[in-house]
Amino acid sequence: MTGRTDTALIVGDMQTGILANHPFSRAPAPVMESLVPAARAHGILVVLVRTELRVSGVDVSANNSLFTAFHQAGTLFHEGSGETDIIPRLAPRAEDVVITKRRTSAFAGTELDLVLRAQRIETIALTGVATGAMVAGTLYDALDRDYRVTVVSDGCADAEPDVHGFFMDRIFPARGARVMTAESWLAEM
Known part of the structure; x- marks a missing residue:
């Protein structure tokens, strides 16, 4: 699997159960529906990320109240x-990574x-839900691993709109990430 660029598009937690149970998570879906095929058409690696816990709970620590509640x-x-x-x-295609x-x-x-x-990716464009959770956690890890990060602002959402705005306007840029709309990101392709 080789792309023509050093960029990957990460799409986080766009899962059937999350969208069915958390209405805020539906907002970025149309944006992602335009980003994913455009990324594929330009040879950009598409990475679809999902959260999944073992039914037995063996991967959930009692010390982690959030994931205990999820489980x-x-x-x-x-x-x-x-x-x-x-x-x-x-839906993932053969050339995508899940x-x-x-x-x-x-x-x-x-x-x-x-x-x-392995794919010589140096830059990631990050989308997903929730802004204050998956997006923020992945962004911090990516920056610590020396990736360049762009957050596609309208490709993310949070249950609390003010939290989303705070991360997009203040936190992410202060950490060194670029924040831009899907239209602007697509225009740069």
Whole structure:
């Protein structure tokens, strides 16, 4: 799998169960539906990330109240439930990479860094839900690993719109990430 660029588009947590149960997460779906095919057409690696926990709970520490709550909230994040599947409108293709994460960051305990380095990726465009969770966690990890990061602002959402705005306007730029709209990112292709 080789792209024509050193860029990857990361699409985080656009899962059937999340979109069905958390209305805020539906807002960036149309944006991603335009970004993903455009990225593919330009040879940009598409990485679809999902959160999935083992049904037994063996990967959930009692010390982690957030993931304990996720695990105990029914099958929403349980592997094999179907609720962790990527939404059909963004269904992975053979040339895409699907990463299964068990924590907030798409890098934590996954092969994401290995895949990106193997493909000589230096820049990531980051989208997903929620801004204050998956997007922020992945962004911090990416920057610590020396990737250049662009956050596609309208390709992200948070249950709290003011949290989304704060990260986009203040936190992400202060950490060295570029923040731009999907239209601007597509124009740079």
